[in-house]
Amino acid sequence: MKTRLDRRRFLRIAGTSFSIGALFSVFAPLARGAGGEIVARTLSDLNGEAPAPFSFVQLSDTHVGFNGPPDPLGTAAFEAAVATINKLRSRPDLVLITGDLTHDADSPDEHARRFRLFKEIAGKIGGASVKVVPGENDAALDGGGMFRELMGPTYYSFDHRGVHFLALDNVSSGKPAVGSEQLAWMKSDLARFPHTAPIVVFTHRPLFDLKPEWEWFTSDGDEVLNALAPFENVTILYGHIHRENFHQRGNTRLYAARSLIFAFPDPATTAAKKPVPFDRERPFRNLGIRVVKAGGEPVIEDVELAMNEYSGTVGMDQMLKHGKEDSIDE
Amino acid sequence: MNITSKIRVRAVSSALAVVIVTGTPGGHRWGQAAYAAGQPTIVEIKAKKYEFSPNEITLKKGEPAVLRLTSEDRTHGFLVKPLNIDADIKPGQVTEIAVTPGLAGEYIVICDHYCGTGHGNMKMKLTVLP
Ligand SMILES: [Cu+2]
Numbered sequence: 193m194k195t196r197l198d199r200r201r202f203l204r205i206a207g208t209s210f211s212i213g214a215l216f217s218v219f220a221p222l223a224r225g226a227g228g229e230i231v232a233r234t235l236s237d238l239n240g241e242a243p244a245p246f247s248f249v250q251l252s253d254t255h256v257g258f259n260g261p262p263d264p265l266g267t268a269a270f271e272a273a274v275a276t277i278n279k280l281r282s283r284p285d286l287v288l289i290t291g292d293l294t295h296d297a298d299s300p301d302e303h304a305r306r307f308r309l310f311k312e313i314a315g316k317i318g319g320a321s322v323k324v325v326p327g328e329n330d331a332a333l334d335g336g337g338m339f340r341e342l343m344g345p346t347y348y349s350f351d352h353r354g355v356h357f358l359a360l361d362n363v364s365s366g367k368p369a370v371g372s373e374q375l376a377w378m379k380s381d382l383a384r385f386p387h388t389a390p391i392v393v394f395t396h397r398p399l400f401d402l403k404p405e406w407e408w409f410t411s412d413g414d415e416v417l418n419a420l421a422p423f424e425n426v427t428i429l430y431g432h433i434h435r436e437n438f439h440q441r442g443n444t445r446l447y448a449a450r451s452l453i454f455a456f457p458d459p460a461t462t463a464a465k466k467p468v469p470f471d472r473e474r475p476f477r478n479l480g481i482r483v484v485k486a487g488g489e490p491v492i493e494d495v496e497l498a499m500n501e502y503s504g505t506v507g508m509d510q511m512l513k514h515g516k517e518d519s520i521d522e
Numbered sequence: 523m524n525i526t527s528k529i530r531v532r533a534v535s536s537a538l539a540v541v542i543v544t545g546t547p548g549g550h551r552w553g554q555a556a557y558a559a560g561q562p563t564i565v566e567i568k569a570k571k572y573e574f575s576p577n578e579i580t581l582k583k584g585e586p587a588v589l590r591l592t593s594e595d596r597t598h599g600f601l602v603k604p605l606n607i608d609a610d611i612k613p614g615q616v617t618e619i620a621v622t623p624g625l626a627g628e629y630i631v632i633c634d635h636y637c638g639t640g641h642g643n644m645k646m647k648l649t650v651l652p
Contacts, residue, residue: 297639333636333638363636367599367635404601405632406632407632411608
């Protein structure tokens with residue numbers, strides 16, 4: 193006899209309003225109340241590992257090396273995000289960064305320099321383990337060669353305190369696809385888990401048809417979602433679209449994080465895929481912060497990063513005088 | 523010499539039939555032979571970073587056409603999801619897409635094979651007249 197558990201009780205995602213990116217609290221309910229013990233024991237029996245409370249943060253689309261009118265501040269939002277994580281009172285165990293770590297460059301030397309700068313900034317995150325997946329800017333031109341050399345494998349999995357994390361690569365083939373080889377790997381990776389296991393998938397592109405005309409889709413995303421469908425507790429985190437989004441397919445919940453460079457508009461109300469223009473009064477408007485609260489209907493809130501960390505250090509006008517206009521890409 | 527390296531038959535719905543053929547440049551005869559019966563309109567489209575030219579084409583509903591796609595630099599994509607068209611355009615090859623549009627409308631074609639910093643805005647318009 194198996195106890196039927198309310199899924200929200202053991203994979204709860206709670207956001208805080210002062211994180212940049214999204215701060216997720218996993219198993220927060222376990223920390224309080226007698227019911228939590230039963231949930232923990234049951235999960236331990238079913239999954240083989242007793243889950244323990246922890247939190248993690250998602251950042252996305254840092255585009256290190258980008259220089260253009262939609263964000264003349266370059267890495268400022270990324271650096272502010274790192275500073276904010278370091279100020280959190282309860283430190284996250286993990287920081288997941290969902291692709292487009294770098295902005296693509298025509299020269300491989302320049303691209304490598306951007307990867308090094310990314311690592312330098314991400315390396316300032318204290319205490320947490322940083323896990324990344326590539327975006328098309330990082331890996332689509334060279335099949336992921338430089339990414340593997342400088343960052344590690346483009347897809348992999350690991351367990352953390354009773355949660356199974358799956359990093360998926362839907363960019364390095366050049367097309368918006370995961371590909372048959374990775375799909376087969378993913379299925380065999382999942383085979384050892386009972387359907388109650390909490391699973392967090394993180395990847396770059398949406399795994400469903402969000403807006404194909406803007407290349408907001410993954411051609412074999414349905415196969416990924418079908419492989420995950422039997423599992424009762426699946427959370428998918430992604431980036432690429434530079435704005436928040438929530439989507440649910442069966443038991444699977446998909447959340448997009450904001451970018452740390454510039455925002456894209458709502459495709460439902462805007463015809464052209466053009467970045468939201470830079471607002472010098474509120475330079476981090478629409479950037480970075482995604483807060484997700486679950487438990488009942490999910491709530492997605494907008495929180496903006498305060499400007500005061502930058503005023504006074506470098507004049508905004510000076511910051512706005514940038515060089516050549518960089519191409520804009522997601 | 524005429525080598526056909528790949529033939530793919532895409533989802534054939536009641537609304538539309540699409541056949542994608544890839545051959546070497548100069549492999550035009552294969553296409554002509556294949557489509558001679560339907561007298562298709564041939565539409566040439568060139569892809570390069572980060573544009574298609576022409577960037578707007580018009581087809582007619584129910585009339586067979588062949589899109590002849592070539593690339594001037596690197597591999598690009600040619601995707602029209604609502605029409606079930608998803609091809610790669612490789613340099614040094616001609617990619618032919620035989621299409622008989624069954625549904626009038628305006629469609630956006632995007633390059634869906636990442637090709638560089640301007641890739642995200644590489645697109646063109648495909649109009650199907652009633
Ligand atoms: Cu292209």
